Amino acid sequence: MGTPDFAETFRQEAQELLEQLEQALLDLERTPDDHELIDSAFRALHTIKGSGAMFGFQNVAAFTHGFETAFDQVRKGSVPSSRELIAVALAAKDHIRVLVDEPEAAEAGRGGAILDALRQAVGPAADPAPKEAAADPATGAGPATWHLRIRLGQDVLVNGTNPLLLLDELRSLGPCQGAAVTDAIPTLEEMEGEGCYLGWDVVLTTEHPRSAIEEVFMFVIDDMDLAIERVGAAEGGAAPVPAAHPASSNGEGAPPAGDPPAVKHEAEAGHGAAKTTASLRVQAERLDELMDRVGELVIAQARLTQLAASSTDTHIKSVAEDIERLTAGLRDTTMGIRMVPIGSLFGRFRRLVHDLSRDLGKQVELATIGEETELDKTMIERLADPLVHLIRNAIDHGLEDPQSRAAAGKQETGRIRLIARHAGAEVLVTVSDDGRGLDGERIRAKAEELGLLAPGTALTDAELYQFLFHPGFSTAHEISAVSGRGVGMDVVKRTIETLRGAIDIATTPGQGTQVTLRLPLTLAIIEGLLVRIGEGRYAIPLSAIEECVELSAADDTRSEGRSFLNIRGDLVPFLRLRELFETDTAPDPYQKVVIVSSGDLRVGLVVDQIIGSHQTVIKSLSKLHADVDTFSGATILGDGTVALILDIGHLVERGQAREEKLKARQVEAV
Amino acid sequence: MKTILTVDDSASIRQMVKLTLTTAGYQVVEAGNGAEGLSAAQASPVNMIVTDLNMPVMDGFAFIRAMRKLPAYKGVPIIFLTTESDGGMKQQAKEAGATGWITKPFQQDQLLAVIKKVLG
Numbered sequence: 001m002g003t004p005d006f007a008e009t010f011r012q013e014a015q016e017l018l019e020q021l022e023q024a025l026l027d028l029e030r031t032p033d034d035h036e037l038i039d040s041a042f043r044a045l046h047t048i049k050g051s052g053a054m055f056g057f058q059n060v061a062a063f064t065h066g067f068e069t070a071f072d073q074v075r076k077g078s079v080p081s082s083r084e085l086i087a088v089a090l091a092a093k094d095h096i097r098v099l100v101d102e103p104e105a106a107e108a109g110r111g112g113a114i115l116d117a118l119r120q121a122v123g124p125a126a127d128p129a130p131k132e133a134a135a136d137p138a139t140g141a142g143p144a145t146w147h148l149r150i151r152l153g154q155d156v157l158v159n160g161t162n163p164l165l166l167l168d169e170l171r172s173l174g175p176c177q178g179a180a181v182t183d184a185i186p187t188l189e190e191m192e193g194e195g196c197y198l199g200w201d202v203v204l205t206t207e208h209p210r211s212a213i214e215e216v217f218m219f220v221i222d223d224m225d226l227a228i229e230r231v232g233a234a235e236g237g238a239a240p241v242p243a244a245h246p247a248s249s250n251g252e253g254a255p256p257a258g259d260p261p262a263v264k265h266e267a268e269a270g271h272g273a274a275k276t277t278a279s280l281r282v283q284a285e286r287l288d289e290l291m292d293r294v295g296e297l298v299i300a301q302a303r304l305t306q307l308a309a310s311s312t313d314t315h316i317k318s319v320a321e322d323i324e325r326l327t328a329g330l331r332d333t334t335m336g337i338r339m340v341p342i343g344s345l346f347g348r349f350r351r352l353v354h355d356l357s358r359d360l361g362k363q364v365e366l367a368t369i370g371e372e373t374e375l376d377k378t379m380i381e382r383l384a385d386p387l388v389h390l391i392r393n394a395i396d397h398g399l400e401d402p403q404s405r406a407a408a409g410k411q412e413t414g415r416i417r418l419i420a421r422h423a424g425a426e427v428l429v430t431v432s433d434d435g436r437g438l439d440g441e442r443i444r445a446k447a448e449e450l451g452l453l454a455p456g457t458a459l460t461d462a463e464l465y466q467f468l469f470h471p472g473f474s475t476a477h478e479i480s481a482v483s484g485r486g487v488g489m490d491v492v493k494r495t496i497e498t499l500r501g502a503i504d505i506a507t508t509p510g511q512g513t514q515v516t517l518r519l520p521l522t523l524a525i526i527e528g529l530l531v532r533i534g535e536g537r538y539a540i541p542l543s544a545i546e547e548c549v550e551l552s553a554a555d556d557t558r559s560e561g562r563s564f565l566n567i568r569g570d571l572v573p574f575l576r577l578r579e580l581f582e583t584d585t586a587p588d589p590y591q592k593v594v595i596v597s598s599g600d601l602r603v604g605l606v607v608d609q610i611i612g613s614h615q616t617v618i619k620s621l622s623k624l625h626a627d628v629d630t631f632s633g634a635t636i637l638g639d640g641t642v643a644l645i646l647d648i649g650h651l652v653e654r655g656q657a658r659e660e661k662l663k664a665r666q667v668e669a670v
Numbered sequence: 671m672k673t674i675l676t677v678d679d680s681a682s683i684r685q686m687v688k689l690t691l692t693t694a695g696y697q698v699v700e701a702g703n704g705a706e707g708l709s710a711a712q713a714s715p716v717n718m719i720v721t722d723l724n725m726p727v728m729d730g731f732a733f734i735r736a737m738r739k740l741p742a743y744k745g746v747p748i749i750f751l752t753t754e755s756d757g758g759m760k761q762q763a764k765e766a767g768a769t770g771w772i773t774k775p776f777q778q779d780q781l782l783a784v785i786k787k788v789l790g
Contacts, residue, residue: 006682006685006686009681009682009685010682012681013680013681013682040726043679043724043725043726046724046753047679047680047724049753050680050683050751050753050774050775051680051682051683053774053775054682054683054686054774054775054776055682055686061775157745158738158744158745158767159738159745159748159764159767159768159769160745160746160747160748160767160768160769160788161747161769161770161788162747162788162790164790165787165788165790168790169787194744194745218770219764219769219770219771219787219788222761222764223764
């Protein structure tokens with residue numbers, strides 16, 4: 001069997017196609033809008049072009065390409081198939097026949113003339129010249145080592161790509177080592193049997209250029225993530241060190257020696273992020289109502305879960321589990337809807353700072369960081385007043401006047417920074433200034449003058465600063481119109497406490513003060529740990545819990561008189577909640593200690609039993625109970641009973657105060 | 671022996687593909703358009719498909735989509751023939767489920783290289 005004569009086969013095929021083209025063109029003259037006909041003509045041209053180029057009829061291919069490009073305008077509907085156009089098209093068709101059958105007989109220049117006429121008939125249209133494949137950039141001699149991170153599209157397997165072959169092909173380029181990346185493999189329920197979830201990390205040493213590596217993936221490169229990085233010298237094997245995580249923004253407590261442009265930049269970036277969020281306006285009351293309903297749903301779901309737990313019906317149990325999962329999802333989504341970037345609040349303070357700076361004759365620059373940090377909408381609204389107080393205080397009391405600053409070797413312009421950031425289940429909002437810092441001695445003198453402190457009492461700095469929150473406490477020498485009347489800081493503290501938050505103050509004399517508000521992410525629902533003390537059940541916010549340990553009998557007796565627990569070398573004071581709550585039932589034989597923290601301080605809370613985690617929908621206590629400071633609220637349990645929520649801030653304060661007392665007593669005893 | 675189905679309305683292209691592949695040791699089945707290709711593939715299993723896009727009756731896109739709906743042809747490599755000027759068709763064909771492509775005009779060794787690449 002001889003090699004078939006491709007040229008002859010092509011000629012026969014071209015004859016048929018040209019006839020098909022002629023028929024279509026003639027019919028088009030009668031029905032110019034018939035799409036079937038236009039497609040048929042176009043297809044004929046396309047095939048002649050493709051096959052012509054394959055079998056050595058370059059003239060045919062080039063001319064037909066021009067013809068096709070012009071005719072494409074008709075196919076796209078941008079040009080009608082007019083009589084004139086069809087006349088030229090028929091002439092072009094005849095020219096193709098000549099080119100196919102007797103190329104020698106073709107008049108020079110005739111093809112060009114026909115194409116010009118065609119182009120004229122369809123109007124100006126870009127003729128995209130066939131793209132030349134970009135030449136490989138010259139590569140240096142010798143092998144290079146490349147680090148490839150390969151992540152194929154999920155549907156490559158279905159579409160017939162075999163990743164093994166790709167890896168084999170890579171191996172054919174040179175010595176290579178690789179490992180599968182399995183982090184994207186979903187759980188069994190979510191996995192589709194035909195999906196490709198694996199990625200590969202490959203280090204390849206090859207003499208071929210980068211384009212050869214890319215060529216391996218040519219069919220899938222548009223639908224995959226492929227990172228090709230050259231690894232230093234050609235050593236092979238040494239994978240590059242992954243880029244270090246960007247340093248987290250240093251918020252609270254940072255000395256004002258920070259790089260000003262960097263801070264600015266960050267603030268601008270944050271601002272942009274806060275601005276570009278697409279949004280939908282919803283009435284706030286509707287959101288509140290939604291949150292209330294979700295809260296009720298969570299309570300009802302807890303009842304269901306409790307009922308299901310005592311049932312033997314596996315169907316009920318499985319439905320209860322589904323509902324539990326769905327409720328948790330609904331709760332998270334609902335709370336997410338209520339979250340808004342704090343940037344909206346920060347924006348209000350620019351004007352305040354501007355006005356204060358003018359009124360007080362101080363030059364002030366406000367920098368905001370972390371504007372994209374999200375907080376519950378209600379929380380943000382209620383933060384506005386406290387922050388106004390803190391910023392006023394910082395500018396009025398904190399920052400010195402320009403002359404004093406210059407004398408102290410500081411920039412004349414004072415800096416106020418507003419920083420928001422996440423820390424666990426809390427958001428920290430810091431107001432910091434680079435002013436003179438707090439004057440401990442003056443605070444002490446004032447406290448003694450007001451009779452709040454016995455002269456000579458030893459106090460930590462943190463305790464001393466707490467006097468700032470006392471009603472009527474102001475150390476400003478002269479009361480200005482802006483601040484210094486002693487109202488404000490106590491209001492700030494009270495407001496923050498109603499938000500279940502806390503305030504920390506840090507200061508460095510001569511360098512500035514940072515006031516940090518620690519706030520829970522949301523007001524409505526928290527994850528709690530349910531514990532039992534006597535017969536009562538109580539909830540402890542999970543975010544405050546560090547660990548739970550058993551109170552061993554040895555610890556228990558040794559601790560008589562001094563309630564300390566040794567937690568890995570640290571002495572942690574503990575409170576017996578049975579005593580605190582005056583419980584008279586018999587204690588459980590094995591007491592448990594829940595270690596909770598607030599700020600830097602820790603205490604242990606001794607309870608009878610740890611029941612487990614609990615979705616705690618917070619119901620506030622009535623006004624009658626406003627004086628109760630051990631509890632921050634109440635929640636309804638699955639069986640309809642009420643559990644009180646422990647106020648960790650107060651308990652930690654209480655435990656630490658006791659520690660100080662005991663220490664003092666010990667010192668006296670020695 | 672692996673069987674490859676070539677689907678093209680151009681007899682000359684089919685002939686060239688067939689000659690190239692049989693010489694390289696593959697068995698070749700021919701079809702003149704997508705509809706014929708579909709019945710040929712269902713009549714007896716093939717290991718790979720090389721198809722044109724622009725065809726009468728049933729074009730390459732419809733053919734590829736129909737093939738991918740057949741459980742037996744999920745994961746079977748399907749290569750399409752295209753020209754440089756086709757532009758967007760490449761993406762369209764890939765979305766339909768194609769594995770890769772060969773740019774026309776092509777040489778016999780280019781065809782074999784692509785077949786080796788996807789068929790192993």
